[in-house]
Amino acid sequence: MGMSITFPDEFLKGVQEEVVKQASQAVKQAEVKSGLPFWMKKKQAAVYMNVSDKTLDLFIADGLRTVVKGGVQRISKKSADEYYQQYEN
Incomplete structure (x- = not known):
């Protein structure tokens, strides 16, 4: 029916x-x-990950991988994607 x-x-x-x-x-x-870009500045990474700058800092403290060379910090799109993937259900 x-x-x-x-x-x-x-x-x-x-x-x-x-x-x-x-x-x-x-x-x-x-x-x-x-x-x-593939290698993003923190503000770009926050946009890519759709979070605030403060939340991005928490993600970094939680283990989001970054690269620091000569005092310049970058986050790859791959690292951002992998960070989210580890918390997928």
């Missing part, structure tokens, strides 16, 4: 607008991320 649900047009329009908004934000974020 099937069941059908009818939603008001206003509700469906709101859902459609929200889906378009979220998709647009995802595309913009992907464009920003793809434009970042």
Whole structure:
């Protein structure tokens, strides 16, 4: 036995607008991320990882791998991805 649900047009329009908004934000974020260099400065890494500077510092203290050479600190996209992957369920 099937069941059908009818939603008001206003509700469906709101859902459609929200889906378009979220998709647009995802595309913009992907464009920003793809434009970042492989070896990122901390601010770039925070954008790539979608966190604040303070949270990035916590991630580094927690084990996010960085490279420091001549006083210059960099974080690779690979290290950022691996850091998140270790916490995936």
